[in-house]
Amino acid sequence: MRDPVIQVEGLRCSYGDFEAVRGVDFEVARGELFGLLGTNGAGKTTTLEAVEGLRRTSGGVVRVLGADPLADRRAIRPRIGIMLQDSGFPADLTVAEMVAFWRETSSRTSDADAAIEALDLGHRRDVRIKQLSGGERRRLDLLLATLGGPEVLFLDEPTTGLDPESRLRVWEVVRGLLANGTTIVLTTHYLEEAEALAERIAIMHRGRIAVAGRVADVLARQPARIGFDVPAGFDVGVLPMLSGDVVHEPSGRVEVRTAELQRDLGDLLDWARADGRVLTGLRANHASLDDVFHAVRADGKAVSR
Template identity: 45%
Template structure:
């Protein structure tokens, strides 16, 4: 029976409780708590120097926290490192690939040092490299090398996979391919702890998120809750009159802002209108009803919830609100 199967369902695969990490007098991580639930993807985000790498190393048992506690599969990852590592796959930013080896030989070498059993054929097929099994690692593209790194992390079907910047340097198509592989892996029940500088990537993949700023938690929660911290946005261009725009303000929950349109194809009397709202569905309906009532054409109409990028840029204000609550 695996470690995660021995845990009650309510116990997270990774539990970080009030952890602080220091380098002599420098505090890299300060009183951070987070959890990765079984079968979920958790994104750990932050700017360079925010403490992500230090926290990941501590979660993997590579360093001891100055204070607080960490449990992986209910165990201390430092005291029970071999046991925990046997159930965890890790993909680092820097690969340890041997250029002179073929792809298949690289995985055969990995099989010899891994405590988990697996098939070279299965893993190559999983990451889409079965057709490259006989070519030297040195001729692989950047995206293919990252997939080979990923194959080693996935070896033996670990219950937890830690991915440190898995798509750095990849072209957009290769990045999307990696996303698909991660999603498929998670669908089969593997838990994922992910760090990335690509906020679109985190928003696309993660169920929950922790954003660090100078070693402290600035924002945390489920992805939907974190995105809801910033108002959604409705934008359009319209030739509405001042009176009609005043009426719109009385109909929507959100705040309405207007600026002269810079659309060269529109008439001189058009406005670019933005509605920032905490209730997107209700205000979209109100805008559409308002436009129909006045026979107004809404050009370039867009409706979208806040993005993780917007949350990231609003992080200081959100962190201040978190501290006050």
């Protein structure tokens, strides 16, 4: 791995007798966006808090920028940005007042006005935080976390509550930070967000990492899908020989799950053309992270690394 700035080895975290994180290992390279995902109760948030220096660990080693994020917090904190799920900022301050206050507490120089405009809050600068919409508060959270350009940025559910247009605006900001060399750790429940932004991901399940790797490689481990509608009484036996599994659903839809998407799709289209058939509702797509999550839940243990 190129110049890792985050290193996690054998991380363990417990709540009394319950071990929430059970030996987690991963690294994050300088300048990449790493997606840390997880099924419900997987230990993802606990892991993130340990890496951010907000929680004591029960075992293992965590290093951020070469230092312990908890023990060396005074040295590390000025170099990182953290966007929490719930910031809890003073409700009676205006956007401009909150940004000015935050800027005064930071050792990083920043252009507050440019930051406000970048996240489309210029027209709300004199509005009190308690009067902002949920989406506007999330954009303010991101603004403060990124003020001054931190070397490492932790984004915990950054687009929760945002409309599609605002979500795309946040994605643009994140991509701009990456282009400037910021290292980013992202957690999100929006799997399409991780798929669109992350270079590598790790998916946690029951306190361990179940799947990890480059996004393209992780998706390639799951079968692609071809689907189309058929009339009542259709006999799937007339279909051409395909390498994938053919499932005739009660709804009247046929789905082919295959590791050879191009070959099976080509054979299917050739057959339909020769037989004079129109495949209505035809869709063909590679696996998504949602498919990977379903596989992790169904398997119940680490499935690939």
